Amino acid sequence: MSQSLHFFTPSSLTFSKQSLPKPSCNRRFPVTTLSPKLISIKASTSADPNSSTTPPQVLISDNGTGAGEILSSTPQDYDTPPSQSFLSDSSSIDVDAVTEVELKENGFRSTRRTKLVCTIGPATSGFEELQALAVGGMNVARINMCHGTREWHKRVIERVRRLNEEKGFAVAIMMDTEGSEIHMGDLGGASSAKAEDGEIWTFSVRAFDLPRPERTINVNYDGFAEDVQVGDELLVDGGMVRFEVIEKIGPDVKCRCTDPGLMLPRANLTFWRDGSLVRERNAMLPTISSKDWLDIDFGIAEGVDFIAISFVKSAEVINHLKSYIAARSRDSDIAVIAKIESIDSLRNLEEIIQASDGAMVARGDLGAQIPLEQVPSAQQKIVQICRQLNKPVIVASQLLESMIEYPTPTRAEVADVSEAVRQRADALMLSGESAMGQYPDKALAVLRSVSVRIEKWWREEKRYEAMELPAVGSSFSDSISEEICSSSAKMANNLGVDALFVYTKTGHMASLLSRCRPDCPIFAFTSTKSVRRRLNLQWGLIPFRVSFSDDMESNLNKTFSLLKARGMIKSGDLVIAVSDMLQSIQVMNVP
Numbered sequence: 001m002s003q004s005l006h007f008f009t010p011s012s013l014t015f016s017k018q019s020l021p022k023p024s025c026n027r028r029f030p031v032t033t034l035s036p037k038l039i040s041i042k043a044s045t046s047a048d049p050n051s052s053t054t055p056p057q058v059l060i061s062d063n064g065t066g067a068g069e070i071l072s073s074t075p076q077d078y079d080t081p082p083s084q085s086f087l088s089d090s091s092s093i094d095v096d097a098v099t100e101v102e103l104k105e106n107g108f109r110s111t112r113r114t115k116l117v118c119t120i121g122p123a124t125s126g127f128e129e130l131q132a133l134a135v136g137g138m139n140v141a142r143i144n145m146c147h148g149t150r151e152w153h154k155r156v157i158e159r160v161r162r163l164n165e166e167k168g169f170a171v172a173i174m175m176d177t178e179g180s181e182i183h184m185g186d187l188g189g190a191s192s193a194k195a196e197d198g199e200i201w202t203f204s205v206r207a208f209d210l211p212r213p214e215r216t217i218n219v220n221y222d223g224f225a226e227d228v229q230v231g232d233e234l235l236v237d238g239g240m241v242r243f244e245v246i247e248k249i250g251p252d253v254k255c256r257c258t259d260p261g262l263m264l265p266r267a268n269l270t271f272w273r274d275g276s277l278v279r280e281r282n283a284m285l286p287t288i289s290s291k292d293w294l295d296i297d298f299g300i301a302e303g304v305d306f307i308a309i310s311f312v313k314s315a316e317v318i319n320h321l322k323s324y325i326a327a328r329s330r331d332s333d334i335a336v337i338a339k340i341e342s343i344d345s346l347r348n349l350e351e352i353i354q355a356s357d358g359a360m361v362a363r364g365d366l367g368a369q370i371p372l373e374q375v376p377s378a379q380q381k382i383v384q385i386c387r388q389l390n391k392p393v394i395v396a397s398q399l400l401e402s403m404i405e406y407p408t409p410t411r412a413e414v415a416d417v418s419e420a421v422r423q424r425a426d427a428l429m430l431s432g433e434s435a436m437g438q439y440p441d442k443a444l445a446v447l448r449s450v451s452v453r454i455e456k457w458w459r460e461e462k463r464y465e466a467m468e469l470p471a472v473g474s475s476f477s478d479s480i481s482e483e484i485c486s487s488s489a490k491m492a493n494n495l496g497v498d499a500l501f502v503y504t505k506t507g508h509m510a511s512l513l514s515r516c517r518p519d520c521p522i523f524a525f526t527s528t529k530s531v532r533r534r535l536n537l538q539w540g541l542i543p544f545r546v547s548f549s550d551d552m553e554s555n556l557n558k559t560f561s562l563l564k565a566r567g568m569i570k571s572g573d574l575v576i577a578v579s580d581m582l583q584s585i586q587v588m589n590v591p
């Protein structure tokens, strides 16, 4: 026997599902098209999970008194092959080739929930290397416009696209802007420069002739010599190398090395006075420089999936960029990620995250702007706010720094990765480890295995955190979607279901489910490739591209048969399905 509860709000009028007005296709249900609102919660669990015959669906309405009324009875035959109308384009389902293998081999429970972002650099820019990363679980490839030429990045984008087309991956592309904070020049082509204890180096806005004179560093910020004072401490890359300012001669600033080390091209520079970061005119530098705008035009033209903005200071710049993108790209589905890596971004955290489509805890620069010991609490706070505001969050930088040189991570690095997974960040990011390290695939494998292990541990221990998830939407329709998602996630945990299914046009309903961090994976069905790629950044979502209609019964039939034919689900699997077209929750065994 199967049953279905319909809750009617605000009045208790009863309709059958069939009498509902047709929802508009492209958007989430507008409140005005449904009056009164109908939410159907349909439980059609067959008594015998292995039974191959599907019980008839009986819809029972609940008018608030608990007394059910039978509205319709629909015999189902899920084993019917897809009808003609599903053939051609609509007869197929696209899913990541790696996920497909993982699902078949290990089942739903062991799929990785935490997403992985890899920075692409000289070590990984070839087709074969990119393919190895995709096979290793890379969900998003990040290109950092601080380095390389647009031509170079364009070739990487083309290779990723080819990989997706030819090999069945859905790797998304994130372009990261340079930003206009102070940094060193490119060392005249050298791969690094070594500063020894006590050496005197000259930092200058001067563009030195090539070959670069010994112990000179070019600085990109015109106000550098004016802003620093003798006695200031100059930190390269957040303290990897330190200098003390000893003399200023015109544009040249002489510094003595106090902490020796290797300086990499375009390393970031900060200066400190009496224990705090000095922010003079550099605080007025634009977040998006003129070079960044050109890079953004490039990203829009190339149709990247995400643009990450470095050194965001306020929500205003995010709003500005979003309207710029909307005006320039026809379908404007490029998501904007705010990098939290400056004191200003911490000050305006909530409004920045609210304005963005996601955030990155960019610990590299953040650790150069606030004392290192404050970085962990900042990370936890950013991850938490993103979760509350329903924005994906990436934890980035130095997760496995030692693996740039060594094939195994330190214990401390594994603990750091575990902590980010335990905080249930959406994604972890590799920087130098994958861009220029010696063991990019090994580093990715460590992120993957630590994620899977910690996620499993967390589920076994039932470590449900008591995080309040406040309402994020503004309309009544939004509230219904949020309630549906939190209820179905809770039901999924309590009933031990195998997977949550969500049919979503914009991806919003999938993100609301992801936000609840349920125990089971979330199969997110969407009809466009770009939404599918974007969902790849969000915790626990397995994005599929499939065409579907507003008729949930036929969507389910079609999905079940397509997934069964691919061996990705089997009869008896327990599934909860929700959709953003018909706001409903259905519980059923795969027939």
Ligand SMILES: Nc1ncnc2c1ncn2[C@@H]1O[C@H](COP(=O)(O)OP(=O)(O)O)[C@@H](O)[C@H]1O
Binding pocket: 119, 120, 121, 122, 144, 146, 147, 148, 152, 264, 265, 266, 267, 364, 431, 432, 433, 435, 436
């Ligand atoms: N496109 C590229 N071309 C050359 N080198 C790159 C590229 N992308 C990244 N790298 C190298 O990888 C290192 C780590 O990358 P990332 O963390 O993104 O940059 P940064 O160190 O500037 O913050 C960089 O310092 C640089 O040496």
Ligand SMILES: C=C(OP(=O)(O)O)C(=O)O
Binding pocket: 144, 146, 176, 310, 341, 361, 362, 363, 364, 365, 366, 396, 397, 431
């Ligand atoms: C991710 C970061 O930004 P970038 O690598 O561009 O400096 C960071 O600073 O941690």
Ligand SMILES: [K+]
Binding pocket: 144, 145, 146, 176, 177, 178, 179, 310
């Ligand atoms: K950058």
Ligand SMILES: [Mg+2]
Binding pocket: 310, 341, 362, 364, 365, 366
């Ligand atoms: Mg940075």
